[in-house]
Amino acid sequence: MSAEEAAAWPPLREELRGIEPYGAPQLDVPVQLNVNENPYGPSPECAADIAAAAGRAAVTLNRYPDREFTALRVALASYLGKDAGAGDVTPEMVWAANGSNEVMLQLLQAFGGPGRTAISFAPTYSMYPEYARDTHTRWVAGRRASDFAIDLDAARDLVARERPSVVLLPSPNNPTGTALPPDAVSALCQAVGDHGIVVVDEAYGEFRREGVPSALELLGTHRNLVVTRTMSKAFAGAGLRLGYLAADPAITAAIRVVRLPYHLSAVTQAVALAALDHAPELLGRVDELRRERDALVDHLRAEGYQVADSDANFVLFGRFADRHAVWQGLLDRGVLIRETGPAGWLRVSVGTAEETAAFRTALSDVQREPIGERA
Numbered sequence: 178m179s180a181e182e183a184a185a186w187p188p189l190r191e192e193l194r195g196i197e198p199y200g201a202p203q204l205d206v207p208v209q210l211n212v213n214e215n216p217y218g219p220s221p222e223c224a225a226d227i228a229a230a231a232g233r234a235a236v237t238l239n240r241y242p243d244r245e246f247t248a249l250r251v252a253l254a255s256y257l258g259k260d261a262g263a264g265d266v267t268p269e270m271v272w273a274a275n276g277s278n279e280v281m282l283q284l285l286q287a288f289g290g291p292g293r294t295a296i297s298f299a300p301t302y303s304m305y306p307e308y309a310r311d312t313h314t315r316w317v318a319g320r321r322a323s324d325f326a327i328d329l330d331a332a333r334d335l336v337a338r339e340r341p342s343v344v345l346l347p348s349p350n351n352p353t354g355t356a357l358p359p360d361a362v363s364a365l366c367q368a369v370g371d372h373g374i375v376v377v378d379e380a381y382g383e384f385r386r387e388g389v390p391s392a393l394e395l396l397g398t399h400r401n402l403v404v405t406r407t408m409s410k411a412f413a414g415a416g417l418r419l420g421y422l423a424a425d426p427a428i429t430a431a432i433r434v435v436r437l438p439y440h441l442s443a444v445t446q447a448v449a450l451a452a453l454d455h456a457p458e459l460l461g462r463v464d465e466l467r468r469e470r471d472a473l474v475d476h477l478r479a480e481g482y483q484v485a486d487s488d489a490n491f492v493l494f495g496r497f498a499d500r501h502a503v504w505q506g507l508l509d510r511g512v513l514i515r516e517t518g519p520a521g522w523l524r525v526s527v528g529t530a531e532e533t534a535a536f537r538t539a540l541s542d543v544q545r546e547p548i549g550e551r552a
């Protein structure tokens with residue numbers, strides 16, 4: 178042991194030393210367009226129903242919750258039926274945890290691990306390499322094409338070379354907004370075969386454009402396909418912490434082996450069920466947000482920016498010589514966006530019409546200054 182190691186405190190795993198915890202800045206500014214939340218909260222009536230459900234759960238808190246969250250799995254299966262075909266997703270195919278981030282970690286705990294490899298295609302969701310690190314899974318990132326699509330031949334080559342146990346495919350992709358066509362998902366499921374699982378992370382699935390299918394439709398065709406969703410984005414429930422997946426029942430059975438006992442609290446289960454009862458209201462602004470997103474893409478292109486096509490509730494745009502200066506310039510004007518993605522690009526979430534207008538104004542302000550210079 179070196180003197181440096183001997184002196185290190187706390188005695189953390191070596192590969193974790195000096196690492197900053199993940200997280201976008203949480204700043205109290207008027208316009209928050211940095212973490213892709215739905216800007217519209219529940220109505221007072223909906224909030225009252227949710228509170229009543231939490232109240233009913235409160236009187237049972239001396240008991241452990243239903244470990245199998247049976248009622249919630251039934252409700253989630255029925256909700257997914259809208260995209261998959263009614264009855265195609267059964268409760269045995271559904272699993273849930275505290276945010277789809279926990280779902281994803283459980284998938285890596287069950288299907289990754291020492292001697293195994295997880296792959297994705299960059300730019301991709303920045304949490305994936307962290308789940309791999311935390312589960313001692315080898316991490317390999319291929320590259321997306323210049324339009325942020327996945328080059329299927331290159332992807333198949335990578336699968337053949339690395340023989341991954343887990344393939345992580347966000348669709349629509351974060352941070353680019355790019356959706357993956359179903360034949361690409363099918364081709365990758367086939368290439369991976371029975372030695373791995375293919376996870377299509379549809380955190381932004383409800384925002385996809387007209388005519389863009391969900392990977393849920395392919396669940397009957399590929400037993401190694403896992404589709405994850407969340408209540409954090411379109412469902413206006415980021416504070417609720419409820420993510421879920423649909424997959425072959427053998428996959429949900431495998432996750433049970435690694436989950437913590439009673440990982441979904443009685444309060445979470447009750448509140449998520451009440452929120453699902455109000456799905457039409459909570460999702461009620463999704464069409465408006467999609468129109469707002471398309472208008473924002475058009476606006477930024479008209480302003481001469483490079484803009485990635487988006488099927489999500491955010492837009493990646495650029496490119497700037499100094500994106501940090503632009504991010505800071507916007508923040509100085511009360512608009513918080515996200516400094517993420519490939520060099521020179523920035524990501525902005527779609528907010529209310531007023532918030533998006535404030536962003537446009539702040540950006541054209543910044544554009545007139547030297548910091549707004551394009552790359």
Ligand SMILES: *Cc1c(COP(=O)(O)O)cnc(C)c1O
Nearest residue numbers: 276277278302351380407409420
């Ligand atoms: C926001 C997001 C999630 C959702 O995370 P939760 O833990 O459910 O809040 C999952 N995947 C991607 C790519 C995301 O951007």
